[in-house]
Amino acid sequence: xxxxxxxxxxxxxxxxxxxxxxxxxxxxxxxxxxxxxxxxxxxxxxxxxxxxxxxxxxxxxxxxxxxxxxxxxxxxxxxxxxxxxxxxxxxxxxxxxxxxxxxxxxxxxxxxxxxxxxxxxxxxxxxxxxxxxxxxxxxxxxxxxxxxxxxxxxxxxxxxxxxxxxxxxxxxxxxxxxxxxxxxxxxxxxxxxxxxxxxxxxxxxxxxxxxxxxxxxxxxxxxxxxxxxxxxxxxxxxxxxxxxxxxxxxxxxxxxxxxxxxxxxxxxxxxxxxxxxxxxxxxxxxxxxxxxxxxxxxxxxxxxxxxxxxxxxxxxxxxxxxxxxxxxxxxxxxxxxxxxxxxxxxxxxxxxxxxxxxxxxxxxxxxxxxxxxxxxxxxxxxxxxxxxxxxxxxxxxxxxxxxxxxxxxxxxxxxxxxxxxxxxxxxxxxxxxxxxxxxxxxxxxxxxxxxxxxxxxxxxxxxxxxxxxxxxxxxxxxxxxxxxxxxxxxxxxxxxxxxxxxxxxxxxxxx
Numbered sequence: 001x002x003x004x005x006x007x008x009x010x011x012x013x014x015x016x017x018x019x020x021x022x023x024x025x026x027x028x029x030x031x032x033x034x035x036x037x038x039x040x041x042x043x044x045x046x047x048x049x050x051x052x053x054x055x056x057x058x059x060x061x062x063x064x065x066x067x068x069x070x071x072x073x074x075x076x077x078x079x080x081x082x083x084x085x086x087x088x089x090x091x092x093x094x095x096x097x098x099x100x101x102x103x104x105x106x107x108x109x110x111x112x113x114x115x116x117x118x119x120x121x122x123x124x125x126x127x128x129x130x131x132x133x134x135x136x137x138x139x140x141x142x143x144x145x146x147x148x149x150x151x152x153x154x155x156x157x158x159x160x161x162x163x164x165x166x167x168x169x170x171x172x173x174x175x176x177x178x179x180x181x182x183x184x185x186x187x188x189x190x191x192x193x194x195x196x197x198x199x200x201x202x203x204x205x206x207x208x209x210x211x212x213x214x215x216x217x218x219x220x221x222x223x224x225x226x227x228x229x230x231x232x233x234x235x236x237x238x239x240x241x242x243x244x245x246x247x248x249x250x251x252x253x254x255x256x257x258x259x260x261x262x263x264x265x266x267x268x269x270x271x272x273x274x275x276x277x278x279x280x281x282x283x284x285x286x287x288x289x290x291x292x293x294x295x296x297x298x299x300x301x302x303x304x305x306x307x308x309x310x311x312x313x314x315x316x317x318x319x320x321x322x323x324x325x326x327x328x329x330x331x332x333x334x335x336x337x338x339x340x341x342x343x344x345x346x347x348x349x350x351x352x353x354x355x356x357x358x359x360x361x362x363x364x365x366x367x368x369x370x371x372x373x374x375x376x377x378x379x380x381x382x383x384x385x386x387x388x389x390x391x392x393x394x395x396x397x398x399x400x401x402x403x404x405x406x407x408x409x410x411x412x413x414x415x416x417x418x419x420x421x422x423x424x425x426x427x428x429x430x431x432x433x434x435x436x437x438x439x440x441x442x443x444x445x446x447x448x449x450x451x452x453x454x455x456x457x458x459x460x461x462x463x464x465x466x467x468x469x470x471x472x473x474x475x476x477x478x479x480x481x482x483x484x485x486x487x488x489x490x491x492x493x494x495x496x497x498x499x500x501x502x503x504x505x506x507x508x509x510x511x
Contacts, residue, residue, distance in 0.1 A: 027487060035501055038483050042505045045083035046479060049076065050507055054468070056459050061277055062126035063119060064509040065111055065473040076477055077105060084481070102482040109476030109508055115445030116452060118475040122509065123448075124266050127273040151215040151331065151378045158371035159212075165359030197354070204354035208368070210410055211375030214382065219323050220316075223385040231302035234314035235457055271439045274451055275432060278304035281319055282391055282431050300457035305435045308450045309442060323385060326434050330381035331374070337398045338373050347407060348372045372407075380405045383414045393428035476508025 053064045068076045081103055111119050214222065220230070281303050301307050303315045303322075310321035338344050352369035359365070383404045384394045395402045405413040429437075439447055456470040485499045 030488065031485060031499065031501075034483075034485055035503070038481070038501075039503050039505070041087045042084070042479070042481050042503050043507065045080060045087055046477065046505050046507045048083045049079045049477070050509065052079070053509075054459070054473070056462065057455060057468075060459070061123075061455055062130075063122040064475065065470075066475065066509075067468065067473050068108075076108075076474070077103060080477075080479060104480045104482075105477065106480050106504065107476075107478035107506070108474055110471070111473040111475050112449065112452060112471055116448035117445075118509070119452060120266075120270055120444060120448050122475075123273040124269045125510070127269045127276065130276075151374050154371045154374045155212045155215055158208075158367045161361075161364040161367040162356055162359075165356060165361055165364045168359065168361075200354045204351040207351060207407055207410075208355055208372060208375075211372065211379060211407075214379055214410075215375060219327060220320060222382045223323060223327075223389060225386070225390070228389075230319065231315035233301050235300055235453075236313075267440065267444055270444060270447070271436050274305065274308060274439060274447060275436055278308065278451065278454060280305040280432060280435055281322075281389065298458070298461055300454065300461060304454050305439070307454065308447050309435070309438055311446075311450055322435070322438070325438055326388070326431075327378075327381050327385055329434075330384045331378050333396070334377035334380045334384075334398060335374050337403075338377055341400060341403075343400075344376070344403075344407075345373070348376065351407070376405065376407050379407075379410055379414055386414075388431040388434065391431070393430045393433075396427050396429050476506065478504065478506040480504045 050064075050066055053066050057063060057065050066076075084103070109118065224230070279299060279302065301315055301318075303319050306315070306318035306322045309325070310318035312318045312321060338348070348369050351372055352365050356365045356368045380398075380403065387394055452470050456468050460467040481503050483501055483503060485501075487499060
């Protein structure tokens with residue numbers, strides 16, 4: 001009997017040990033399953049939060065933004081907790097039920113952060129999807145940025161040189177007249193040739209002063225057709241500085257890893273995106289009509305691409321800024337062409353000699369010659385910009401047949417339109433082409449932030465309440481959720497009342 005009793009105790013102890021190991025194995029399996037379920041459900045809850053992206057922004061600009069409440073991440077936290085409670089609250093049984101005890105936002109990725117890199121990435125992705133691959137390689141930098149020749153300064157230098165020359169000539173004439181005692185009798189000065197020279201000089205000085213007056217006039221009065229209406233729209237204040245100040249809000253010291261699009265192809269694609277989604281001076285009629293009819297496509301500014309370049313508060317200021325840039329580029333190109341055209345160069349030299357030849361000073365004559373060349377190039381550039389604003393194209397580099405202005409008939413030739421018989425060349429460029437070229441030369445992050453200003457203002461126009469605030473728009477969030485699990489199988493053998501683990505979940509719109 002003693003042997004049978006000892007065997008029963010041993011078997012009981014073995015069964016208890018095996019049972020305990022089995023319970024531990026089941027509890028461990030349950031914990032792994034619950035953890036995997038929690039990770040899936042936490043990410044599902046975060047994805048459902050990002051499904052509430054701003055539909056107006058997406059429909060109009062093709063990019064995803066999620067707007068959260070201004071008080072740091074409070075709005076996002078509330079949405080995330082709601083989604084978690086909805087998902088975790090579904091009946092799943094005690095074997096797979098995780099409990100979220102604490103939610104902590106660990107990182108916020110703002111749209112305006114890091115030079116608006118996420119926005120640039122989304123814009124490039126949208127544009128690549130909607131444009132042919134070959135267009136992505138199109139070179140928009142056909143016009144190199146050149147320093148704008150200072151036309152007024154050139155004429156100021158020439159005027160100063162002429163005044164000095166006249167003073168020197170007057171002094172020399174006085175000395176000569178004092179040194180002469182008598183004039184030979186019976187001789188009279190020849191008046192025929194001097195009269196011809198004087199007529200030519202008066203004509204040359206008339207051309208000189210006409211070109212000088214052009215340099216002193218306002219650009220808008222020179223390049224716009226009579227009766228052309230200029231938009232008087234303005235915005236209360238550009239939001240670019242506010243966006244820059246908001247870059248670090250809620251993100252702590254952690255840097256966003258995405259880099260701004262700096263590759264040539266990406267930069268070109270982003271410029272094309274801006275051209276496709278924002279209006280300019282030559283497209284203002286459609287934007288104005290949309291605003292008058294109250295359509296969703298109404299814009300706060302009529303000249304949006306000009307704003308992205310100029311960053312001023314009003315349409316007129318931005319248009320003036322862009323026209324200055326284009327006029328400067330055209331003047332530099334046209335001045336360079338005049339140096340290669342022998343006939344036109346000779347005309348300028350002849351006029352300069354007629355004006356300043358009396359000084360017998362080649363330096364003064366050269367100063368006047370340069371002022372005439374640059375003034376003529378400026379007049380040609382005004383005619384170019386007029387054609388651009390009228391929707392025409394102009395050659396990037398002029399030839400003798402493309403040159404419009406005649407220095408002897410400036411008023412008539414500057415106002416003359418291009419011949420309708422001329423076919424556009426592959427090298428011709430339009431006003432929009434110049435805008436693209438200037439955008440290509442501008443830093444990508446500057447263009448991106450200013451376009452975000454416009455998105456905010458334009459979307460807010462169509463809302464009766466709840467204005468869009470771009471600095472509170474995010475494209476990515478990271479959360480750490482602390483979960484508690486009440487033991488089931490391990491509870492039979494004692495131990496902790498609950499187990500805890502953390503799950504870190506991140507989500508961001510693809511860029």
